[in-house]
Amino acid sequence: MPAINTVNRDGLDSLHARRVGALAEAGITRTQLADMLGISRTWVWKVVAGERSGHAVECAVTHYTGKSHEWLWGRPAPKPTPEQAWRLRQRAKLRWTGDPDRPFESVRKNTEGA
Incomplete structure (x- = not known):
């Protein structure tokens, strides 16, 4: 894996x-x-560029691209605080699973037909 500060062309x-x-x-x-x-x-x-932090943005990028959080962000997916978990559910319609391979899942699939 290249160094985090490696710059491409x-x-x-x-x-x-x-x-x-x-x-x-x-x-x-x-x-x-x-x-x-x-x-x-x-x-x-700014979050995608690494200039700002944003838990919901990171989680959404990880989930919707289907890529590993560690591969995209250089670290494992952090467990959200209760406030972040609420915001993640409200804004991104995602919830934390704790699975290192797929740390987030859509809450939409769990609520369809309900």
Whole structure:
């Protein structure tokens, strides 16, 4: 695995490039992600770029791209605090599973037909 601060030819560090590539591969734009989460796309892009932290954005990127949280962010998915868990459920419609391979799952699939 390359060093976290490795810069590619486009000027993106390796983790930023992974996140941008994973979102593009999944066909998700920052505007779509911002709309899903009810936040500004600037905030989404700053989290994706590694300039800001945002638990819900990190979790949503991990879940919707289907990539490993550690591969995308350089660390295992952190267990959310109760406040983060609530926000994650409300904004991203995700919940923490505790499974290192798939740490988040959609709450929509559990509530359909209810």
